[in-house]
Amino acid sequence: MASIRDVAHKANVSVATVSRFLNDPEKVSKKAGQAVERAIEALNYKPNLLARNFYKSKSYSILVLVPNIANPFFSRLIRGIEDIGQQKGYAVLLGDTRFSQERESDYFGLVETRLADGIIQLAPEHPIAVYEGLSSVPLVNACECCLNTRFPSVNIDNAAAAKSVVDYLISIGHSRIACVLGPDESIAICPVTQHRLRGYQQAMESAGLSIDNALIFPGDFSLESGAKAAEHYIAMDNRPSAIFCMNDEMAIGLIQGLKTAGIRVPEDISVAGFDDIEMARFSDPPLTTVLQPAEHIGRTAMTVLADLLEGKTPEQLNHRLPTELIIRASTAPYKNSD
């Protein structure tokens, strides 16, 4: 493999000139530049960026910690990260934590050993205090994050978004409204479920509706758990007329379960989801949901992290991105069926 010294020798210049030509061609005379260019061509020289990174003590890589890359919301978000990363010269390392604290800790080692310059965390596994204690790892929380930490964050207003869905269900006449939760993490780790639940509660309360705890089913964001929720509601004597699921996949699993049992959606029960994954538009019936701007979240998170890594103070530490209620055919006005 040709090194910079080989190029310098072949071009009859010093290594510094070659280095300057590569990094700041303005600083090199036209004659020298051409000689270097020819030598690079002749030797098929490619700079060894491991050497540059070592000297600069920077890996130009960032790590994305994701609990499950197969989740379509996360994978869209990662596209956004990757897009900006590519533009800004950062490679994206993938850290699939699989909901394991241990794996997450292992991945933090990549930063301590300089193999990653910073982290974008999509869903923390540890209590927030653990990260606060870390010696200044550049870290950006995206979407599922605690607020009021010293880390920048990019997210949506989960409570308001959930409230907007439930408000809508109420506005079309529903009053017995169920709610399928996300994973039941402590609020100290991952408060998404809590925030969306609060939005549900606020909507119900401000409409003067009471909340029946039997209508609140603990899910885990999987299709499977949506199907389980369906079984739960089907077995009830006093079924809800509408069900709000905290993500689209549970909503789709739920609809599938209801339909299998002969319950029609939305005629018998309305169902709404959260995220607006691509599949939401193609489910049967198409799913009413809240759009989360996944790629936008990813792009923003990467932009903030890049600023952080370049020593700039990001103009804004906490980004709240807008959501949008998307009304499709899985919800319909309440009709008394008794």
Place this chain on the structure above:
Amino acid sequence: MASIRDVAHKANVSVATVSRFLNDPEKVSKKAGQAVERAIEALNYKPNLLARNFYKSKSYSILVLVPNIANPFFSRLIRGIEDIGQQKGYAVLLGDTRFSQERESDYFGLVETRLADGIIQLAPEHPIAVYEGLSSVPLVNACECCLNTRFPSVNIDNAAAAKSVVDYLISIGHSRIACVLGPDESIAICPVTQHRLRGYQQAMESAGLSIDNALIFPGDFSLESGAKAAEHYIAMDNRPSAIFCMNDEMAIGLIQGLKTAGIRVPEDISVAGFDDIEMARFSDPPLTTVLQPAEHIGRTAMTVLADLLEGKTPEQLNHRLPTELIIRASTAPYKNSD
């Protein structure tokens, strides 16, 4: 940041001893080992792996080139890669090519500049000859690859798998069977569509059925293109009684389109897909499809690449993993509806 020299000084030993303690503790006396251990603890020393990687001229990273990370089949596959990569000490860099030749070429630069040791390619963008010409980049083709290249590959028998689905449709009485294709890449780039088409043709031919070219619709693996295929078939006078889609997402989009137009699945038209993504089980009706062992493909590809990078000749260069026909409710025996 504490360096190995700081540790050596604090422990009253040489840097070589510290290095040996870290890499091969057997080579260090108990006394020295304990002193080093205490010094590491006291200084909170973490080795700078950029330095090690530089000296060893190895990045301990591999690059995954994927055309679209949001595709659930690919993201499951990446989980498999990441799993084995983690075990073998390789970090996984993500290269989302977005179907762009230029982006793909940019990513190959990561290997030339030593930032990645090798590549796992999920779907090539360039004609295979381009890669053949590359100066010995360690590369493993997974799933959508040309055969008979000098690169190891991990895939399934696409023709046989497609044939098994179409054989099944024929076995339950269908004869007018349509086919929704994947992206129309030249066979020199990405022969998946061609192979699956061949399987379709072989099944038809060996059953003595003629192929109506009007029944072959060019899709692109997206939900959207499945919906477009639905429009196409709905507009026909002489509709097919069964439709084989080259992936599950198109099948789901197609079913949605058919149902919207009042066509029942499977009563009026049977639909089958390919891949067995998680959503297949939860579509309405649940989708008949072919299981592709996505994680297994990923794990195998990473294992082969790691062997390659460690100089071992992999015991087997071309891996063919088994598929499985999964019969669900989106297909039903042919009934003459005229």
Place this chain on the structure above:
DNA sequence: GGGAAAAAAGTAACCGGTTACAATTTGCTT
């Protein structure tokens, strides 16, 4: 306790870039 072999530890070169600083060349003015 002497001496040889084995084990442990130390010294310093090395990897291939970058860059501070010094030296040289160029260009311009008078």
Place this chain on the structure above:
DNA sequence: AAGCAAATTGTAACCGGTTACTTTTTTCCC
């Protein structure tokens, strides 16, 4: 042509690990 500033180029130290080679220490046997 001398003089000086600016532009260009060169030299060599540096980053923090690893490891070949040398030196020192320990072990063990007669």
